[in-house]
Amino acid sequence: MKYDNNDKAPFFKSWNTWYVLVVIFLLLLIIFFYFFTNHFA
16 A cells, blocks of 8 residues: 655645644633633632
8 A cells, every 4th residue: 555745735835834723723722711711710
């Protein structure tokens, strides 16, 4: 079975952009839930 290494990331030029977006999104979620928890504590 052969695998092609020429898979391109959808919507972006490289997969690194996706990784950065996911990390930023997770950090924003953590910050949001931190403030949400403090507000209703």
